[in-house]
Amino acid sequence: MRKTYRRAFRKVGNEALRGMDLTVPEGSAFGLIGPNGAGKTTFIKSILGIVQPTEGTVRVLGGSPEDPRIRARIGYLPERLHLPGSWTPTAFLATVTRLKGLKPDAAADLRLLERVGLADAVGRKIGGYSKGMRQRLGLAAAMVGSPSLLILDEPTDGIDPMGRLEVRRILLEEVRKGTTLFLNSHLLAETERVCDRVAILADGRVVREGRLEDLARGEARWMVRFAPGVDAGALTAAGFKRGSADGVFHVEAQDPMALNAALDKARAGGALLVELRRDGADLESVLLGTVAPAGAVGVAA
């Protein structure tokens, strides 16, 4: 899919998506990451039918994003929320319910407000809400009618760490129920904790896509730290490679049996294990390793 924003009286448009090809498996928790201006919001808007692709097609939940029946099954939290300040949250959710073509359900709306942590603020006008409270209300609005697909653009923006934990819990609950989650967040730790698949978008193209485990966590490599005084020669003979710090070694093991066999060999040689963890990069290093940081010289993006 391509999207070029045309400007009036200009021959050359702004190419936001340049051959974007992405499939989000149903039931997955999918994270979209990438630098500013990569095209993330444009892509989200095209899934929602707000932006029309210049070339190519978008299929959502087996249909067209312009089909009202499909739209009714999508919950969306935009990056910039515009909320009516003089309304109460219940009036707001009632309107969202009506706009989605659903039957009014005041009890369900209250349950949603409780779920996002706004139970104590139900009687207050939205105008007096803090940024985090508005964001929570936006999340509740996105969840009205239990949509099959939740598209969230920076959902935890402005929410405090405890609130983030709650939001994460809610999102994971939704995914467990079978909802497909599409998350756009600059907070890579959030994406890492919630998503099972990730796509890295740069300059209007998907540059990497896959299971988070495969992208970020490395596959069969382990970091092992032994107590001081270890016999490095014996460990090397047992298949361990010396790491950069004292007592740190790396070992390849395809499964727990192979890992334990390697550790048994090390222990038989007198080595005392003090730390063991899977080798691999976090999402931030994966992103930085995939997309050249702004200002980097001589790195091809």
Ligand SMILES: Nc1ncnc2c1ncn2[C@@H]1O[C@H](COP(=O)(O)OP(=O)(O)OP(=O)(O)O)[C@@H](O)[C@H]1O
């Ligand atoms: N309405 C528009 N008219 C013209 N150009 C646009 C419009 N919306 C976005 N663009 C351009 O398209 C490109 C992609 O923008 P987009 O907002 O999709 O990126 P993004 O990945 O969401 O960025 P950010 O992380 O900063 O939110 C940018 O070059 C941007 O300037």
